[in-house]
Amino acid sequence: MDVTARRVRRRNAWHYALYAWCALVFFFLMAPLVVVFPISLSSSSYLQFPPPGWSWRWYDAYFSDPTWMDATWRSLKVAACTTVLATALGTMLAFSLVRGRYPGKGMLNQASLLPLVVPVIVYSIAVYAMFAYLKLIGMWQAIVLGHTVHAIPFVVIIVGAALRTFDVAQEHAAMSLGASRARAIWRVTLPQIRPSLVSAAFLAFISSFDELVVAMFLGGSNMTLPKKMFDNIVNEIDPTIAAVSVVQIVLVTVVLVIVSRLGSGAAPAK
Amino acid sequence: MTEAPAIALRVVGATRRFGATLALGGVDLDVRKGEMLTLLGPSGSGKTTLLKVIAGFEMPDEGEVFLAGRNVTLAPPARRDVGMVFQNYALFPHMTVAQNIAFPLEMRKVPRAERDRRVADALALVDLPAHGGRLPRELSGGQQQRVALARAVVFGPSLLLLDEPFGALDRKLREQMQLEVRRLQRRLELTAVFVTHDQEEALILSDRIAVMEAGRLSQLGSPQEIYRRPANRFVADFIGESNLFRARVVAGGYAELESGLRIPLPDGAPGPGSDIGLLLRPERPKRAADGNALFDGRIVEIVYLGETVKYRIEDAGGVQLIVRWPYAGREPPLAHGDALRVGWDRDDLHWIPWT
Amino acid sequence: MKPAASPGGWWRRHRDNATSLLAATPAMLFLAVLYFLPMVLLFAQSLPNGSLVHYEKALTDGLYVRVLLDTLLVAAYVTAACLLLGYPVAYFLARAQRTWLAVGMIFVLLPFWTSVLVRTYGWMVILGRNGILNRALLQGGIIDTPLPLMNNTAGVVIGMAHVLLPYMIFPLYAVMKRIDGGLMQAAEGMGASGWQVFRRIYFPLTLPGVLAGVTLVYVLSIGFFITPALLGGGKVPMIGVLIEQQVHTFLNWGFAAALSAVLLAATLAVYALMRVVLRGNMRWT
Numbered sequence: 001m002d003v004t005a006r007r008v009r010r011r012n013a014w015h016y017a018l019y020a021w022c023a024l025v026f027f028f029l030m031a032p033l034v035v036v037f038p039i040s041l042s043s044s045s046y047l048q049f050p051p052p053g054w055s056w057r058w059y060d061a062y063f064s065d066p067t068w069m070d071a072t073w074r075s076l077k078v079a080a081c082t083t084v085l086a087t088a089l090g091t092m093l094a095f096s097l098v099r100g101r102y103p104g105k106g107m108l109n110q111a112s113l114l115p116l117v118v119p120v121i122v123y124s125i126a127v128y129a130m131f132a133y134l135k136l137i138g139m140w141q142a143i144v145l146g147h148t149v150h151a152i153p154f155v156v157i158i159v160g161a162a163l164r165t166f167d168v169a170q171e172h173a174a175m176s177l178g179a180s181r182a183r184a185i186w187r188v189t190l191p192q193i194r195p196s197l198v199s200a201a202f203l204a205f206i207s208s209f210d211e212l213v214v215a216m217f218l219g220g221s222n223m224t225l226p227k228k229m230f231d232n233i234v235n236e237i238d239p240t241i242a243a244v245s246v247v248q249i250v251l252v253t254v255v256l257v258i259v260s261r262l263g264s265g266a267a268p269a270k
Numbered sequence: 271m272t273e274a275p276a277i278a279l280r281v282v283g284a285t286r287r288f289g290a291t292l293a294l295g296g297v298d299l300d301v302r303k304g305e306m307l308t309l310l311g312p313s314g315s316g317k318t319t320l321l322k323v324i325a326g327f328e329m330p331d332e333g334e335v336f337l338a339g340r341n342v343t344l345a346p347p348a349r350r351d352v353g354m355v356f357q358n359y360a361l362f363p364h365m366t367v368a369q370n371i372a373f374p375l376e377m378r379k380v381p382r383a384e385r386d387r388r389v390a391d392a393l394a395l396v397d398l399p400a401h402g403g404r405l406p407r408e409l410s411g412g413q414q415q416r417v418a419l420a421r422a423v424v425f426g427p428s429l430l431l432l433d434e435p436f437g438a439l440d441r442k443l444r445e446q447m448q449l450e451v452r453r454l455q456r457r458l459e460l461t462a463v464f465v466t467h468d469q470e471e472a473l474i475l476s477d478r479i480a481v482m483e484a485g486r487l488s489q490l491g492s493p494q495e496i497y498r499r500p501a502n503r504f505v506a507d508f509i510g511e512s513n514l515f516r517a518r519v520v521a522g523g524y525a526e527l528e529s530g531l532r533i534p535l536p537d538g539a540p541g542p543g544s545d546i547g548l549l550l551r552p553e554r555p556k557r558a559a560d561g562n563a564l565f566d567g568r569i570v571e572i573v574y575l576g577e578t579v580k581y582r583i584e585d586a587g588g589v590q591l592i593v594r595w596p597y598a599g600r601e602p603p604l605a606h607g608d609a610l611r612v613g614w615d616r617d618d619l620h621w622i623p624w625t
Numbered sequence: 626m627k628p629a630a631s632p633g634g635w636w637r638r639h640r641d642n643a644t645s646l647l648a649a650t651p652a653m654l655f656l657a658v659l660y661f662l663p664m665v666l667l668f669a670q671s672l673p674n675g676s677l678v679h680y681e682k683a684l685t686d687g688l689y690v691r692v693l694l695d696t697l698l699v700a701a702y703v704t705a706a707c708l709l710l711g712y713p714v715a716y717f718l719a720r721a722q723r724t725w726l727a728v729g730m731i732f733v734l735l736p737f738w739t740s741v742l743v744r745t746y747g748w749m750v751i752l753g754r755n756g757i758l759n760r761a762l763l764q765g766g767i768i769d770t771p772l773p774l775m776n777n778t779a780g781v782v783i784g785m786a787h788v789l790l791p792y793m794i795f796p797l798y799a800v801m802k803r804i805d806g807g808l809m810q811a812a813e814g815m816g817a818s819g820w821q822v823f824r825r826i827y828f829p830l831t832l833p834g835v836l837a838g839v840t841l842v843y844v845l846s847i848g849f850f851i852t853p854a855l856l857g858g859g860k861v862p863m864i865g866v867l868i869e870q871q872v873h874t875f876l877n878w879g880f881a882a883a884l885s886a887v888l889l890a891a892t893l894a895v896y897a898l899m900r901v902v903l904r905g906n907m908r909w910t
Contacts, residue, residue, distance in 0.1 A: 167358070167360065169357070169358060169360040170360045170362060172347070172354075172356070172360065173356055173360035173362075174362070175327075175346070175347040176325060176326075176348075176350075176353070177348075177373055177374035177421065177422075178377030178378055179373075179377050180346070180348055181346075183377070188362055192363070192364055
């Protein structure tokens, strides 16, 4: 009896400790995100905390500066193209890997996941060397190619997982009812894996929009947004960065909400 | 002069290997127009593979498939004009019931108005007239089953295939659906091939049964033939319950068991010296007067089954015989240890080669 | 009737698999030309005329060996930090019900989806000499002089741990979610104390998740560039930073290529080790 009471009390103590620890970690996880908000509204040019006054000047500096807007536009362009390309290529590859039976499939599966394994810096200098030789540095299309290569594994994993849990019998049923394989996939399979397709596209978009290292090497003087942010941080810590960061955070949150409305799962497949 | 029955489906020498396993070993099969033929066998017997070959999801390594005279061996499923009901129904969850049923008509480019009419007819046929607008997940298992059926027949296929469709249903529903499918098939005069491992189901539903074992056709015949005259030990074991004795043929038209018990053989049995199996269904023996008894023993086990009762009789030589008789409940049943003598007609006994 | 073999049907027979292969071809070509080709070319650059001089320098020159070892060490710190911070959180999430689960997930996913750059910048604001943390501690009288939390290993570890924490939490969560709570209850019913239940039953069951998370975080750490570059201020040379330097500042392509090959080898070695240790199926979703 006494042991149980002691146990219950001890267990409660552990529970509180657990909750306290989690709260701490959650605080740790959110801290840098939260910090950026007040800094972006500070009236001071220096990193002062708490800010001496409030002002929209840094947002103003961001939105009215053509080089910032240029970089933002470039990033959006690159991310959009990456998304389309990676989703198309990756989805076809996923179908092939999940449904097909041909020699070398196992190796192809491993190969398609390689971009996730190899450190980005290694790839970046490799592709930089190749593109520099081909005189493609500075072109935003080159960045699209570099980003797509990294987005394809995400698409393959997410769409692949959806296909594996999909009941193939439905495709067979469609075929037995007169549909060609392509039509069966179009009318029956794709509509049902749409949430995963959306997740994969979202992941591809974000991975490209936020990406720095490849863009740094391939962009040259035509910078993407992350590259411009990086330069700004290295050269001078001016709160414009904070404003840009806030805009990014808000953008990501909005897209996340939209995407979860379209019925995708929250946890990434890594 | 009777005409030979029209053949709707012909399979010739179908062979299919998966690596080292022989899934189908040269199967020949003719399915007559308008009949319901069941492919019956345990898992691994090749029945599902054969169905897939007929449907077009598998292609045989050797052999051919002819549907209504056309060689469709290598044709894709979409071109075979076959309706199929799958094990888990495979209804499209993102489409309504009506859209599901309309799908094959859409694939055949049937114009809208006629499509709607035929969908309505199909729904009426399976007794779900008001359910067109529902989604599959809103329906019960039995209702989903009927939608799957409607979808498979709405476009008037020349062959209907059913792949163990009743596995997921409970017993009562299963019996109901079995009769419904049979009624539907007769009414539409559809040729149908049904796959199952349940021998009772096969006996209820079929015009003919094809019993399969290890990729080969063991026996093809009507339910009565299969039940009363199984061709070999496998079929005998698989269908129904029976007494099976190993015996050797001796002179004078008798077979002798190891225990020494002699049993008179029907006509046509092989000559003396052959090893055979003797098959006797448990409902065939009758209580015998002393002189006619072919088996004389004591009751060692009684199993009461409601409307029948089963007795296990053991004779002096240790041989056991199971008899099953209807039990009306009026006379007291026999008791453990009672003597029981039974006899049977010579023709009730069926012999098979002993393997 | 002798069954006829079906000649001329090779395409029909293998149609499905052939189209599958075809579907993979665009992506395959894309990866071949834009991924494998550059990597092969880079590797070729590291061996000028087949000589191993760059590798010698990378693996024997004290300076660079130091960098390699430091990288492995920092990665270890980061991994340990992530495990310590992440294990309880994963446990909490695995047992949380709907609302708490959603809230917890937001706390983990929102930073995960935010750009590394933004997060690193946030840490710079917090950890600097005049940063928020030091300001608060000074004003609170807890310390007299500002803590050096930036431009050193501590800052880098904090920043990297923040970025990589979700990569520890997700595999752990996936494994923990699968553990049958009945097992723990049964053990307690048999008289085990809370600690014993944890040590003998729960922790061993979570081991696959621990190994997966540890491997993932470790491997990602050694290749990191952004966070060490910004929070390290040049004082924390990790191999990723070194490689960038060799290319952008010194234009030393051959050497950079050799360093990259060494980094890649280390990465693949750790991954291979994980696969051997985990061996069976490890599903993370």
